[in-house]
Amino acid sequence: MSILSNLINGISLGSVYAIIALGYTMVYGIAKMLNFAHGDVIMVGAYVSFFAVGSFGLPPVVGLLLSVAVCTVLGIVIEGLAYRPLRQAPSLAVLITAIGVSYFLQNSALLLWKSDTKIFPNFFAYTDAAGETHNSISLFGGQLTVTYVAIFTVVICIIIMLGLTWFTGRTKLGKAMRACSEDKGAAQLMGINVNRTISMTFAIGSALAGVAAVLLCSAYQTLTPTTGSMPGIKAFTAAVFGGIGSIPGAFLGGILLGVIETFAKVFNTQISDAVVFAVLIIILLVKPSGLLGKTSREKV
Numbered sequence: 001m002s003i004l005s006n007l008i009n010g011i012s013l014g015s016v017y018a019i020i021a022l023g024y025t026m027v028y029g030i031a032k033m034l035n036f037a038h039g040d041v042i043m044v045g046a047y048v049s050f051f052a053v054g055s056f057g058l059p060p061v062v063g064l065l066l067s068v069a070v071c072t073v074l075g076i077v078i079e080g081l082a083y084r085p086l087r088q089a090p091s092l093a094v095l096i097t098a099i100g101v102s103y104f105l106q107n108s109a110l111l112l113w114k115s116d117t118k119i120f121p122n123f124f125a126y127t128d129a130a131g132e133t134h135n136s137i138s139l140f141g142g143q144l145t146v147t148y149v150a151i152f153t154v155v156i157c158i159i160i161m162l163g164l165t166w167f168t169g170r171t172k173l174g175k176a177m178r179a180c181s182e183d184k185g186a187a188q189l190m191g192i193n194v195n196r197t198i199s200m201t202f203a204i205g206s207a208l209a210g211v212a213a214v215l216l217c218s219a220y221q222t223l224t225p226t227t228g229s230m231p232g233i234k235a236f237t238a239a240v241f242g243g244i245g246s247i248p249g250a251f252l253g254g255i256l257l258g259v260i261e262t263f264a265k266v267f268n269t270q271i272s273d274a275v276v277f278a279v280l281i282i283i284l285l286v287k288p289s290g291l292l293g294k295t296s297r298e299k300v
Contacts, residue, residue: 005144006262012150012219014258015157019212020235021242021250022164023205029245030181030201032091033083036098039232040105041078041206045071045213046120046223047113053121060123060214068210075206079199102229109225117224120217124148149218156215160208161251168247177201181245234261237280243293252291 020042027035048070049063058066082101086094125135125148136147168174176197179187188194209228216231217223234257242253260279264272283291 006266007259008144008146008150010259010262011255012147012153012258013262014238014255015153016212016216016219016231016254017235017238017257018157018251018254019160019208019215020231021239021254022160022247023208023212024236024239025242025244025247025250026164026177026201026205026208028239030177031083031198033094034098034236035078035083035202035205036095036232036236037078037101037105038205038209039228039230039235040102040109041071041074041209042213042216042228042232043109043223043225044074044105045210046217046227047109048210049123049214050118050120050217050223053123054118060121064123064211064214067213068207071206071210071213072203075202075209076199078206079202083202084195084198106225106229113225115224117222120221120223122149122221123214123218124152147219149215153215153219156211157251157254160211161247164204164247173197173200234276237277240290241280241283243290246290246292246294249290249292256291 020038023038024035027033027038045067049060049067052058052063052066053060078101082097083094086097122135125133127133135149136145137151138145168177176187176192177200179190179192180194180197184194187197212231213228217227235254238253238257239250240253241257242249242251244250257276257279261272261276264275287293
């Protein structure tokens with residue numbers, strides 16, 4: 001049962017990585033930008049939901065919606081102020097700007113909320129009539145315990161992945177995003193508003209960060225100004241692992257990364273991160289485009 005328990009925990013953790021990675025892969029696939037401030041948007045969403053529920057006593061679902069709303073607006077503002085002026089700039093300039101935005105958000109959070117670790121409430125626990133709190137379900141006669149947050153995380157991740165696949169393939173805006181991904185100049189000549197399309201892409205990616213913030217902090221129940229940094233880096237790794245720019249690839253990469261990390265922690269907690277990045281290096285040596293990525297050919 002321990003193997004099954006670790007597998008479930010790994011899939012749950014991987015689902016969080018997958019949701020974050022979907023935000024990375026949407027932005028990179030369409031805007032060809034690496035938004036390294038994405039992890040810090042998660043941190044902002046976590047603080048919003050924390051104060052909404054912990055300080056103002058709002059229901060968890062309202063805290064989740066507020067997190068998504070604030071992260072969406074923040075993503076649009078970041079894109080408009082920091083990235084849009086650099087649309088024609090070299091990729092290195094965009095990368096440095098993204099790192100700068102990341103540090104700006106982290107240090108702003110330190111000024112506002114200090115470095116104290118806050119205990120995040122479990123949004124997926126409930127209290128019965130007797131006043132007893134329940135946050136998990138027992139299976140196989142109590143031999144296996146699965147938390148509600150793990151179940152909801154996997155289900156929400158699958159729904160988001162399927163929803164994004166349908167959205168990009170069936171809707172007018174989704175098709176505009178795919179056109180911008182192929183050729184921004186040609187898309188603009190066909191009447192597509194490229195700036196609006198890229199802005200909406202950032203909005204969707206940041207909204208996913210708001211969802212991931214609640215799921216991540218509900219599972220681990222700690223919150224600091226650097227909460228989103230390492231999950232953001234690992235989610236980017238998952239996006240590259242699965243094939244950055246591919247929605248199914250981000251989903252697969254996130255799940256596999258979570259499972260690998262969880263089983264690595266069973267053997268040695270201190271080297272689990274090293275194992276994750278070592279696997280990534282091996283995959284990229286064998287298949288540089290990632291598991292489900294497509295090799296793009298440069299036209300000259």
